[in-house]
Amino acid sequence: MAERGVSCSADQIVITTGAQQGLDILARALLEPGGGVLMEEVSYTGAAQAIAAHRPRVWSVPTCARAGIDIDAVEVLLEGGVRPAFLYTVPDFHNPTGSCLTEASRRRLADLAGRFELPLIEDDPYSALRFDGEALPAVRAFDDRWVIYVGSFSKIVAPALRVGWIVVPQGLREAVSIVKEASDLETSALTQRVLERFLSSNALEPHLERLRHSYRERRDAMLDALERHFPSCTRWNRPLGGLFVWVELPPSIRADRLLAEAVDEEGVAFIPGSAFATTRDAGASAMRLSFATCEPAEIDEAVRRLARVLKGRLRDE
Numbered sequence: 001m002a003e004r005g006v007s008c009s010a011d012q013i014v015i016t017t018g019a020q021q022g023l024d025i026l027a028r029a030l031l032e033p034g035g036g037v038l039m040e041e042v043s044y045t046g047a048a049q050a051i052a053a054h055r056p057r058v059w060s061v062p063t064c065a066r067a068g069i070d071i072d073a074v075e076v077l078l079e080g081g082v083r084p085a086f087l088y089t090v091p092d093f094h095n096p097t098g099s100c101l102t103e104a105s106r107r108r109l110a111d112l113a114g115r116f117e118l119p120l121i122e123d124d125p126y127s128a129l130r131f132d133g134e135a136l137p138a139v140r141a142f143d144d145r146w147v148i149y150v151g152s153f154s155k156i157v158a159p160a161l162r163v164g165w166i167v168v169p170q171g172l173r174e175a176v177s178i179v180k181e182a183s184d185l186e187t188s189a190l191t192q193r194v195l196e197r198f199l200s201s202n203a204l205e206p207h208l209e210r211l212r213h214s215y216r217e218r219r220d221a222m223l224d225a226l227e228r229h230f231p232s233c234t235r236w237n238r239p240l241g242g243l244f245v246w247v248e249l250p251p252s253i254r255a256d257r258l259l260a261e262a263v264d265e266e267g268v269a270f271i272p273g274s275a276f277a278t279t280r281d282a283g284a285s286a287m288r289l290s291f292a293t294c295e296p297a298e299i300d301e302a303v304r305r306l307a308r309v310l311k312g313r314l315r316d317e
């Protein structure tokens with residue numbers, strides 16, 4: 001956490017069974033019946049699942065595939081009297097859009113959280129997977145009372161270990177510990193020990209170097225392939241890290257229908273933007289492409305096939 005500009009004490013860290021459990025615990029600790037949550041119009045589906053059981057009201061704000069959450073829109077809502085139980089966002093290499101907040105935006109979000117006494121959940125599984133540019137401080141670096149940081153070893157060591165952590169503001173420490181205990185008493189000590197052995201052998205940094213190298217190559221292969229094969233009426237961002245590229249299609253194309261055709265005709269899958277929507281139509285004409293698991297040559301072939309399906313649909317219109 002110190003590397004992310006965060007100062008916290010060991011007793012503010014709660015080890016969780018993956019970041020997903022962190023989100024579940026925080027939803028339970030913070031959401032009261034009738035409460036609401038502030039999220040981006042497209043958000044990580046697991047966060048929506050974590051809050052769903054509480055049936056909260058959801059306020060959505062726009063989000064940009066380059067600049068991230070629309071902070072002006074957040075401010076307008078808060079100034080208008082909206083009081084959510086928390087704001088949820090992914091500042092680094094957002095899932096699904098790949099966006100990354102500037103340092104000024106992080107500072108501004110933290111200031112808003114402080115000014116309106118709004119708990120802000122900073123979900124951060126991807127920041128260590130940065131390929132370009134300087135690492136930026138976590139939002140939590142700018143506020144230690146209202147920002148709650150959720151970390152994970154899933155994307156940087158192994159998802160199957162199921163180990164993550166929350167950096168909890170002092171005032172929330174007890175509530176979070178009680179919910180954690182109620183959920184599973186403690187995260188498997190065996191897997192924590194495995195991870196501890198890995199971390200104390202100084203293996204993490206060289207491992208991260210390899211990951212960044214390999215994911216950068218795959219990201220570049222995907223961006224090259226999109227440039228080469230996709231029609232000029234489509235747009236996409238250039239993520240500086242993480243695992244995803246967000247592609248926007250003409251509004252007449254529904255990505256969920258395109259998915260069915262892409263799987264049937266070409267054996268290629270992606271996640272349609274609508275799967276991440278927190279409002280009715282958000283992301284309907286967008287796709288999240290993941291470059292995580294395929295070799296560069298496979299990525300090129302997959303994008304070529306996807307472009308073929310898309311061009312067919314555009315011709316039929």
Ligand SMILES: Cc1ncc(COP(=O)(O)O)c(C=O)c1O
Nearest residue numbers: 018019020044095123152154164
């Ligand atoms: C933004 C975000 N948060 C949390 C998670 C869940 O992480 P974990 O495997 O640590 O539970 C994911 C996994 O895809 C994610 O993308």
